[in-house]
Amino acid sequence: MPIPLLQATGLSCERDERLLFTGVDLAVRAGSLLRVEGPNGAGKTTLLRILAGLHSGYEGEILWCGESVHRVREHFLRNLLYIGHRPGIKPLLTPLENLAALLACHPGSHRDPLEGALEAVELLPFAHMPCHHLSAGQQRRVALARLYLSDEPLWILDEAFTAIDRAGVESLERLLEKRMAAGGAIILTTHHRLSISGAESLDLLAHTGEALAL
Numbered sequence: 001m002p003i004p005l006l007q008a009t010g011l012s013c014e015r016d017e018r019l020l021f022t023g024v025d026l027a028v029r030a031g032s033l034l035r036v037e038g039p040n041g042a043g044k045t046t047l048l049r050i051l052a053g054l055h056s057g058y059e060g061e062i063l064w065c066g067e068s069v070h071r072v073r074e075h076f077l078r079n080l081l082y083i084g085h086r087p088g089i090k091p092l093l094t095p096l097e098n099l100a101a102l103l104a105c106h107p108g109s110h111r112d113p114l115e116g117a118l119e120a121v122e123l124l125p126f127a128h129m130p131c132h133h134l135s136a137g138q139q140r141r142v143a144l145a146r147l148y149l150s151d152e153p154l155w156i157l158d159e160a161f162t163a164i165d166r167a168g169v170e171s172l173e174r175l176l177e178k179r180m181a182a183g184g185a186i187i188l189t190t191h192h193r194l195s196i197s198g199a200e201s202l203d204l205l206a207h208t209g210e211a212l213a214l
């Protein structure tokens, strides 16, 4: 079996002196999708931020391609696309300007055609409108357009489907399946019902610490 792109063993995390989760093991290989599940407050966002190198308050080991993420941090970050639960876009910029700015931080991504990515998320008619004039779902779509331009082998998506309508969720499902078929690895969390063949899941409830047991 090929070595996992990202592997974590014995992860535990405390926040505000409460044990959020403990004993979390996971492995994500090329072509696989792992869905992290659990109720509000279970620690899904916290776990995804830990995996993305954005939160250091944890115990356990995380390996990127078999090596400690601490040792290969730069390589790891170059190969990661993380989209958090906020759209993370600049409201005064247009969708086109936002995409160009996002890509400037990720030189590995395809630069063209930005319009094609906006078309894929049905935002082409809004390409030149400041984002603060867009709806919540449209702003989320600006962030998700980034997925159509990404070369990074690992995607970590926190609540990527928030505010997206049913048709939008379906086309994202197909995009994620296509990505898996092309060898991409995906870790995501969402409260939406998803239909993605081959998806695996990790239930944080099985690793609950005292935070939810109170």
Ligand SMILES: Nc1ncnc2c1ncn2[C@@H]1O[C@H](COP(=O)(O)OP(=O)(O)OP(=O)(O)O)[C@@H](O)[C@H]1O
Pocket (backbone or CB within 6 Å): 015, 016, 020, 038, 039, 040, 041, 042, 043, 044, 045, 046, 047
């Ligand atoms: N910045 C923070 N500082 C301190 N504690 C935090 C912080 N963010 C989250 N927490 C704690 O961690 C717990 C888990 O939060 P987290 O956002 O990881 O849960 P979640 O499973 O993603 O929830 P949801 O489904 O509501 O998005 C929260 O209940 C909160 O107590």
